[in-house]
Amino acid sequence: xxxNIILLGPPGAGKGTQAQRLIQxxxxxxxxxxxxxxxxxxxxxxMGRRVAEVMxxxxxxxxEIVVGLIREKLGQGGKGFIFDGFPRTxxxxxxxxxxxxxxxxxxxxxxxxxxxxxxxxxxxxxxxEETRAAGQPVRPDxxxxxxxxxxxxxxxxxxxxxxxxxxxxxxxxxDGMAAMDEVAAQIGAILDKEAGRG
Ligand code: AMP
Numbered sequence: 028x029x030x031n032i033i034l035l036g037p038p039g040a041g042k043g044t045q046a047q048r049l050i051q052x053x054x055x056x057x058x059x060x061x062x063x064x065x066x067x068x069x070x071x072x073x074m075g076r077r078v079a080e081v082m083x084x085x086x087x088x089x090x091e092i093v094v095g096l097i098r099e100k101l102g103q104g105g106k107g108f109i110f111d112g113f114p115r116t117x118x119x120x121x122x123x124x125x126x127x128x129x130x131x132x133x134x135x136x137x138x139x140x141x142x143x144x145x146x147x148x149x150x151x152x153x154x155x156e157e158t159r160a161a162g163q164p165v166r167p168d169x170x171x172x173x174x175x176x177x178x179x180x181x182x183x184x185x186x187x188x189x190x191x192x193x194x195x196x197x198x199x200x201x202d203g204m205a206a207m208d209e210v211a212a213q214i215g216a217i218l219d220k221e222a223g224r225g
Contacts, residue, residue, distance in 0.1 A: 147174075
């Protein structure tokens, strides 16, 4: 029985980190629109160039582009999907619901990673420092200035999804400020409960 979940939360909340664990521990497939868009921007196409400009300003790419990217990947399902950084707008949430219905699938749980905003800024600074120390290129949108814009976009366009999924009875939350293992354990408990419901 496949299980499909959405990880919801502001940038820097740890969605990507938790998604990695779910891939390893449960064999779920991660669908990160941020990763797909970073791939598109490095492709050197006109679309990639436009996407890069929007990302570097910390704004959201159009719904049409991201829904298109997700649609392309949905055929590859196995044990289920972890949607990471998608949906980010109400229109994307509606589009996802329609896509899942087409495949006779559903979203089993939407897990909000609750975090403290002030802590997010220091997390992002730390992420950039660690990346630089490892000799890897730092994401251009991981600067405190762009990060502030990304956070604003989150509150304006993505936070309304909390109400949307709450109203559907699908919203769960974990303490995103807890240690990584503890967050993983809380997510695991939610998934086990959902899986138990069949
Ligand atoms: P992320 O890696 O999820 O933090 O995404 C990095 C950037 O990619 C965001 O700041 C947006 O510019 C863009 N992006 C990622 N996912 C979406 C989405 N679902 N809708 C619109 N833009 C997105």
